Amino acid sequence: MPDDKRRKPEADPGVTRRDFMKISALGVAVPAVLGPGVADAVAEEVAIQGPGKVPITLLVNGKKLSAQLEPRVTLLDALRENFDLTGAKRVCDRGACGACTVLMDGKPVYACAVLAIDAQGREITTIEAMAEGDALSPVMQAFVAHDAQQCGFCTPGFIVATTNFLQTHPSPTPDQIRRGLSGNYCRCGTYDGIRAVVLAHAGGQQS
Amino acid sequence: MSQYEWPDHATQPLIGKRISRVDGPAKSSGRAKYTYDYNPDGLLIGRIVRCPYAHARIKSIDTSAAEKMPGVKAVEIIQKPGTEISWAGDEIVGVAAVDGPTADDAVRAIKVEYEVLPHFVSDAEPPKNIAAATGPISQDEFEDMQDNQVPDDQVIAILRKQGVSFTADEKWYKAMEGYGVDPKVLTALKAAKVLPPSESKSPYKRTATVKQGDADKAFASAAATHEGLYGIPCIVHCCLESHGSASEWSGNDLTVHISTQNLSGIAAQMAEPLSIPASNIRVLQQNIGGGFGSKFAADRWDIAAARLSKSAGGKPVKMMLGRDEEFEVAGMRPSAFARVQIAADKSGKLVAWQSNSWGTGGMGGGGSPPIPYIFQIPNQHKQHTAITTNQGSARAWRAPTHPQAAVITMCPFEDLAAKLEMDPADMLRANMDILGPRAKVYAEELEIADRLMGWKQRWHPRGDKTAGPVKQGLGLSIHTWGGRGHSSDQDLSINPDGSVDIKLGSQDLGTGTRTVIAIVVADTLGIPVEQVAVMIGDNRYPPSGGSGGSTTVGGVSSAARRASVDARDQLFEKVAPALKAKPEELEAANGVVRVKADPSRSLSWKDACAKIGAVPLTVRGKNPDKTKPPDLTNSGVGGVQMADVSVDVETGIVRVNKMVAVQDCGYIIDLKTAESQVKGALIMGIGYALYEEKILDPVTGRVLNPNMEFYRLAGLNDIGELVVHMMTGKAYDDRGVIGLGEPPVISPGAAISNAVANAIGVRVPFLPLTPDRVLNALEKGGAA
Numbered sequence: 001m002p003d004d005k006r007r008k009p010e011a012d013p014g015v016t017r018r019d020f021m022k023i024s025a026l027g028v029a030v031p032a033v034l035g036p037g038v039a040d041a042v043a044e045e046v047a048i049q050g051p052g053k054v055p056i057t058l059l060v061n062g063k064k065l066s067a068q069l070e071p072r073v074t075l076l077d078a079l080r081e082n083f084d085l086t087g088a089k090r091v092c093d094r095g096a097c098g099a100c101t102v103l104m105d106g107k108p109v110y111a112c113a114v115l116a117i118d119a120q121g122r123e124i125t126t127i128e129a130m131a132e133g134d135a136l137s138p139v140m141q142a143f144v145a146h147d148a149q150q151c152g153f154c155t156p157g158f159i160v161a162t163t164n165f166l167q168t169h170p171s172p173t174p175d176q177i178r179r180g181l182s183g184n185y186c187r188c189g190t191y192d193g194i195r196a197v198v199l200a201h202a203g204g205q206q207s
Numbered sequence: 208m209s210q211y212e213w214p215d216h217a218t219q220p221l222i223g224k225r226i227s228r229v230d231g232p233a234k235s236s237g238r239a240k241y242t243y244d245y246n247p248d249g250l251l252i253g254r255i256v257r258c259p260y261a262h263a264r265i266k267s268i269d270t271s272a273a274e275k276m277p278g279v280k281a282v283e284i285i286q287k288p289g290t291e292i293s294w295a296g297d298e299i300v301g302v303a304a305v306d307g308p309t310a311d312d313a314v315r316a317i318k319v320e321y322e323v324l325p326h327f328v329s330d331a332e333p334p335k336n337i338a339a340a341t342g343p344i345s346q347d348e349f350e351d352m353q354d355n356q357v358p359d360d361q362v363i364a365i366l367r368k369q370g371v372s373f374t375a376d377e378k379w380y381k382a383m384e385g386y387g388v389d390p391k392v393l394t395a396l397k398a399a400k401v402l403p404p405s406e407s408k409s410p411y412k413r414t415a416t417v418k419q420g421d422a423d424k425a426f427a428s429a430a431a432t433h434e435g436l437y438g439i440p441c442i443v444h445c446c447l448e449s450h451g452s453a454s455e456w457s458g459n460d461l462t463v464h465i466s467t468q469n470l471s472g473i474a475a476q477m478a479e480p481l482s483i484p485a486s487n488i489r490v491l492q493q494n495i496g497g498g499f500g501s502k503f504a505a506d507r508w509d510i511a512a513a514r515l516s517k518s519a520g521g522k523p524v525k526m527m528l529g530r531d532e533e534f535e536v537a538g539m540r541p542s543a544f545a546r547v548q549i550a551a552d553k554s555g556k557l558v559a560w561q562s563n564s565w566g567t568g569g570m571g572g573g574g575s576p577p578i579p580y581i582f583q584i585p586n587q588h589k590q591h592t593a594i595t596t597n598q599g600s601a602r603a604w605r606a607p608t609h610p611q612a613a614v615i616t617m618c619p620f621e622d623l624a625a626k627l628e629m630d631p632a633d634m635l636r637a638n639m640d641i642l643g644p645r646a647k648v649y650a651e652e653l654e655i656a657d658r659l660m661g662w663k664q665r666w667h668p669r670g671d672k673t674a675g676p677v678k679q680g681l682g683l684s685i686h687t688w689g690g691r692g693h694s695s696d697q698d699l700s701i702n703p704d705g706s707v708d709i710k711l712g713s714q715d716l717g718t719g720t721r722t723v724i725a726i727v728v729a730d731t732l733g734i735p736v737e738q739v740a741v742m743i744g745d746n747r748y749p750p751s752g753g754s755g756g757s758t759t760v761g762g763v764s765s766a767a768r769r770a771s772v773d774a775r776d777q778l779f780e781k782v783a784p785a786l787k788a789k790p791e792e793l794e795a796a797n798g799v800v801r802v803k804a805d806p807s808r809s810l811s812w813k814d815a816c817a818k819i820g821a822v823p824l825t826v827r828g829k830n831p832d833k834t835k836p837p838d839l840t841n842s843g844v845g846g847v848q849m850a851d852v853s854v855d856v857e858t859g860i861v862r863v864n865k866m867v868a869v870q871d872c873g874y875i876i877d878l879k880t881a882e883s884q885v886k887g888a889l890i891m892g893i894g895y896a897l898y899e900e901k902i903l904d905p906v907t908g909r910v911l912n913p914n915m916e917f918y919r920l921a922g923l924n925d926i927g928e929l930v931v932h933m934m935t936g937k938a939y940d941d942r943g944v945i946g947l948g949e950p951p952v953i954s955p956g957a958a959i960s961n962a963v964a965n966a967i968g969v970r971v972p973f974l975p976l977t978p979d980r981v982l983n984a985l986e987k988g989g990a991a
Contacts, residue, residue, distance in 0.1 A: 086244035092915040096914065096916045131236040147879050147883045150716075155234050182924045186923075187499075192926065
């Protein structure tokens with residue numbers, strides 16, 4: 001983060017939690033067992049962001065996207081509301097359901113549980129970049145063929161998770177499937193189709 | 208005379224086959240847009256100040272600080288000081304601001320003072336000494352009596368004695384007739400005196416006792432009697448797309464994007480509170496992220512969004528509920544509990560039923576479950592107590608009152624079978640003649656389910672006697688539903704360039720509504736599915752019914768069939784001269800219009816359509832339409848389900864190994880989406896059987912688990928093997944199209960509870976079958 005973006009809180013409502021941590025860190029003797037590296041880390045100047053809007057730049061689907069956002073804005077809300085990437089859905093908004101799954105540096109994350117400001121400098125990939133132009137990706141095609149979707153609201157999150165799962169587990173065992181795809185919920189009950197998608201893919205890989 | 212009847216599946220290229228849903232690519236790619244995704248320039252975000260108390264009176268509201276905040280564009284008081292609030296989470300003030308965080312801050316800046324009043328949220332067993340209600344019968348109660356098949360002479364006597372607290376219009380009477388309510392009951396209803404609704408302070412309202420035959424005598428002489436306690440708590444819909452809408456004004460015209468199951472019905476609901484004609488309201492929705500019965504109304508938050516937009520100079524205001532709000536105010540399924548006595552003769556035939564049931568639908572009704580479910584037991588004695596609780600009102604939840612009725616009937620049924628040391632499948636066989644109009648269907652389905660589950664080979668008497676802590680068991684249940692097609696108007700156009708579109712003010716809940724319409728049209732016109740553009744989600748299109756009660760597929764497919772037959776026959780008239788044939792000698796198939804007797808005389812679809820002339824050929828299809836027989840939809844289905852579970856008696860954890868669902872739904876349009884409906888229902892059923900419960904805190908009156916961590920849905924890891932068999936063949940196909948959304952979700956709770964009882968040897972009385980409940984039952988009932 002460039003220095004000019006470091007700043008004090010615009011309004012000072014008293015001691016913030018972050019201030020408190022700083023004060024504690026500087027004021028309390030660091031136990032020797034932590035070692036010098038830790039002592040350096042806690043003594044380092046911490047950048048204060050917000051509470052007003054700050055410029056935020058995200059690398060999404062290979063493009064740099066910038067907006068003025070409050071630091072409390074999640075990656076999910078930034079994607080949906082500021083960049084009109086509405087494939088990731090806002091459902092539970094607290095990291096429980098997986099409907100907002102995106103890839104961050106190639107790993108699936110719940111975009112509702114990541115602050116946009118913390119996602120800076122990371123490579124974000126959303127469902128919108130997973131179709132191959134106008135054509136569907138093989139996983140998307142398989143979701144259609146196996147009817148692994150009904151209302152479709154969980155589908156983008158599931159496809160991001162499934163695509164990543166199949167890349168990391170090209171020949172998954174049934175147990176890996178159960179564990180690997182338990183991070184997303186569907187209310188219409190399309191899991192049987194999703195399971196078929198994964199099994200068909202695994203069969204194709206093995207044959 | 209045009210031939211509208213459904214064609215034989217065997218001869219058709221599309222109808223009845225497994226066809227992929229037409230909106231699958233849009234949904235899979237993330238391109239499908241939902242109300243929540245509506246994101247125009249200048250969009251304001253709406254939020255609601257909600258009452259934190261389950262029962263209170265508003266003393267004062269101070270919005271001044273919020274109104275001064277930068278970025279806040281409108282503030283609207285929804286309920287004024289002095290108003291009594293009856294559930295936590297009720298709407299008090301709406302705000303609209305430039306973004307979500309600012310709107311959240313504005314909500315926090317609004318000060319509302321309340322006088323806190325005593326609340327009541329318990330649906331535990333009501334006290335025994337409550338007198339039956341003697342006041343006038345409400346509309347809800349009347350409909351409940353019909354659902355419960357209270358004998359007509361008793362209904363008439365109650366109406367004469369107690370009067371009614373409502374008047375209904377002709378449309379409602381017509382609907383009641385349609386449901387099969389006896390005309391003499393309706394006559395008595397019209398003649399009943401109308402009285403003000405009874406004012407009762409008690410949260411308990413006991414219905415009159417319903418008696419049929421002589422239950423006391425039948426119990427006394429029965430070969431076996433069982434008595435038990437059963438129940439199923441309130442659960443929520445948990446649609447992944449929360450409720451909400453976006454409103455914007457242009458002068459006196461309102462455009463509303465709304466997440467709704469009832470697109471054509473929304474404008475009329477918004478017109479009155481907003482004091483504008485319904486014709487000024489445009490309602491739009493391309494996709495909906497789940498409804499399950501909870502999204503029929505224009506809700507108070509939707510009206511608030513429209514008012515906020517007006518205050519903000521017409522700018523669009525989007526108001527989507529947060530997940531916690533969704534749990535508190537956006538609907539739930541009523542609870543139902545019962546103490547049941549059931550008796551059979553020594554052949555297993557049911558002879559007597561006695562029940563004291565109760566349940567809550569929040570502040571509103573919620574219906575009492577139709578028990579005993581399906582079985583026409585000759586001797587009955589039953590009463591129900593409705594409990595009013597301070598929580599957001601019940602809304603229709605997929606197959607209203609039926610899953611509860613299945614649990615309260617099929618669980619005692621299997622407990623009685625255990626007492627008689629009978630296989631419950633055999634006991635069901637012994638009762639076929641009291642299963643009513645669908646008896647033959649159940650008989651066929653039971654044998655298929657038996658085979659698919661391997662029931663005969665695998666069923667064991669109650670209590671798995673094998674060594675080790677993991678016990679296995681099987682259970683079954685049956686269910687029924689109506690599912691007649693609703694009214695639907697559609698405009699089908701064949702365009703001179705060969706493209707085809709069909710327009711209707713409907714919605715696709717993910718059931719496959721777009722897909723079945725496209726299949727019917729494409730099949731009738733002999734063209735590929737992809738060539739038909741199904742245009743829904745706009746109330747400027749011809750009106751179509753709300754999607755509830757499994758009424759959509761029958762309605763939209765029947766109207767689409769009539770429209771496409773008419774359009775095809777009109778096209779034949781235009782094309783016939785060019786093919787030197789009479790219109791009735793032509794057929795449309797494989798993308799050509801040709802002479803039936805000489806297929807070499809043909810025109811490609813495109814060339815045929817070029818004969819239409821400059822103006823598209825447009826016809827209106829309707830359902831119902833007595834002028835264009837036959838009736839293409841029907842009512843009444845039966846289903847049998849079986850569950851195979853494992854229960855760890857040390858941890859209390861239940862796992863579903865396999866579910867078998869055998870289901871009829873008349874004439875099937877798309878086998879693929881039909882099977883998906885059933886599988887989805889099984890999974891939803893596993894959820895409410897094992898995990899789902901809306902837990903209210905008796906102290907605060909608030910929902911304790913208004914989130915998706917502690918209100919758990921079934922996940923991919925929880926479902927076991929799912930086997931679905933759809934009944935087909937002449938006897939089923941000839942009945943016409945019947946809805947499928949509700950029926951398969953009715954049985955899983957009962958079947959799974961029965962399988963658990965079969966595994967561990969004792970009944971876990973209440974759903975969901977959580978580890979603590981399983982362990983408690985084991986402790987009380989002794990080790991398995």
